[in-house]
């Protein structure tokens with residue numbers, strides 16, 4: 001029979017807790033799940049009235065309002081439900097957070113006042129911070145290239161975005177766009193070369209400043225708890241009171 005007492009000194013209490021079969025039971029979660037959750041909750045704290053996430057009644061209005069939900073693998077409503085159920089890893093692997101077009105339709109219609117668009121941004125930031133890969137990496141790549149395009153020129157240059165995207169994914173498909181690109185160029189709907197906006201330097205300074213502020217606001221990690229499910233992580237956040245409520 002193995003002597004477990006000899007190895008107990010090199011295994012922390014938390015590690016032991018995470019390897020315990022009980023952690024696969026409903027209500028308990030893995031260490032990586034807990035870390036994702038903690039990182040996400042810290043992002044939620046930075047969203048004004050972010051604690052309203054607690055108010056979700058699972059009505060599905062957000063999903064019904066979303067113009068791109070047909071392309072998502074989990075709906076906006078399910079994102080909230082999965083967060084509540086301690087399924088952050090499922091959310092991180094999904095296409096959904098990268099497909100969101102930030103149209104704010106869900107946010108404006110949510111009867112509980114939940115800022116779903118900002119919640120999805122927080123999930124994206126968590127995925128980037130924790131270097132989590134989506135099940136559909138091309139969606140994540142497109143989102144990254146989109147941002148880097150904006151950072152380079154201050155606005156989007158479609159030609160550069162498409163070229164870089166297909167060079168990193170399926171270069172042969174890029175040639176199929178040549179007739180369309182010619183047509184768009186002839187009708188002056190596509191600039192051949194990217195042009196920077198006049199205030200590009202100022203925009204870069206704003207983005208750098210925002211990144212600096214975000215770094216300063218980087219929170220200390222919370223104490224790990226294998227029972228960190230539901231809305232427990234939001235326990236200290238006060239629910240915002242509505243006028244007349």
Ligand code: SF4
Pocket residue numbers: 055056057058059060061062063076077080109110111112113114116
């Ligand atoms: S609309 Fe709001 S309350 Fe309804 S499911 Fe979506 S997030 Fe929850």
Ligand code: SF4
Pocket residue numbers: 062065066067068069076099100101102103104105106107116117120
């Ligand atoms: S903000 Fe995103 S999730 Fe919300 S409706 Fe628009 S595309 Fe859908």
